[in-house]
Amino acid sequence: MKSWFLKIFHSLTDFVFPRRCVVCQHVLSETEQFVCNGCYVNLPFVPDFGKPGNPIEKLFWSYHIVRAGSMLVFQSGNATQQIVHTIKYHNHPDAGIFFGRIMAQRLEGEDFFNGIDAILPLPLSETRLRSRGYNQSEMLAQGISDVTGLPVLADAVKRVIDNPTQTHLSSIQRRDNVRDIFEVTHPEQLTGRHLLLVDDVITTGASLRSLLESLSQYPDIHCSILSLSVAGKHHAIPTKEE
Ligand SMILES: [Zn+2]
Incomplete structure (x- = not known):
């Protein structure tokens, strides 16, 4: 046209x-x-987004991740929640791509993507994918790819368990609840590579931990993490002066 x-x-x-x-x-x-x-x-931008030693890195330190970052602070009722809901529930895969690009653009000049070989979006279960029509993390990954040129690995890992709602579980039950929810289906796409795991919101970090555990069973995989947002309890709300 x-x-x-x-x-x-x-x-x-x-x-x-x-x-x-x-x-x-x-x-x-x-x-x-x-x-x-x-x-x-x-927008409540995280001031030390992607910088060494930021709180998101500390959240996953025990998994020997290379680096990590979240762009926005998520709180109930704030602007970040409205953005995440638009991407996730209002049939806007294009908004996912748009905010993926913004994340990558804001990290340019931070050396954040140095050494990374490919992007691995957190997979959705088949049922979720069917009802939503797209994986919001894959859309974010697509936006990051548009800016960085890194390939997106959309089918190397499958989500085999759609973990049930976790609000009424104790922290130990919650840990068990997310164990083995992922299955690596194409390890040959992952071994020997530095992967960027992409998610929309880090709340407990449990899904990412589960994915890191599944990946740790394969040799020579290095991981970094990039998420659009993080729950306020993990990151202080930036003040206007920052
Ligand atoms: Zn406005």
């Missing part, structure tokens, strides 16, 4: 169904995507 035609088509659909900011609901300008500029600058 010709670009002028697409432009007119998009302005018409914008006129009939205006695109709105997922945080404040104001109508977006032609150049804004998903979040208006006013809300974007006020």
Whole structure:
């Protein structure tokens, strides 16, 4: 289709169904995507995102990860939650790709991607994937790939257990609950490589730990972690001055 035609088509659909900011609901300008500029600058960005020694690295230190980072602080009712819900529950795989690109762009100049060979998005179970239609972590991975050129490994690992809701479990039960929820289906794609594990939200970190444990059974795999957001209890909310 010709670009002028697409432009007119998009302005018409914008006129009939205006695109709105997922945080404040104001109508977006032609150049804004998903979040208006006013809300974007006020997002709760993690100040030491991807920097050595940040709290996300400490959360997974016992697994000998190379590096880790989360871009936004997640709290009930905050802007991050609205973004994550848009990506996950409102049928917006394109928002996942968009925020994946933002993460990668904000890490440029941090040496964060140095030495990484491929991106491994946290897999969804087949049932979840069927009902949602896409894996939100894979969409984030796609956005990161657009900026870095790193390949995305979408079928090297399978999620075999859709872990049930964990809210009523003790921490020990919770640990058992996520053990062996992943199955490595194509180890040949992973061995000898430095993988970037990508997730949308780190709450307890249990799913990522389970994946790290499954991967540790194979030789010569190094892992780093990148997530769109992290629960506020793991990371102080940035203040306006930061
Ligand atoms: Zn807004």
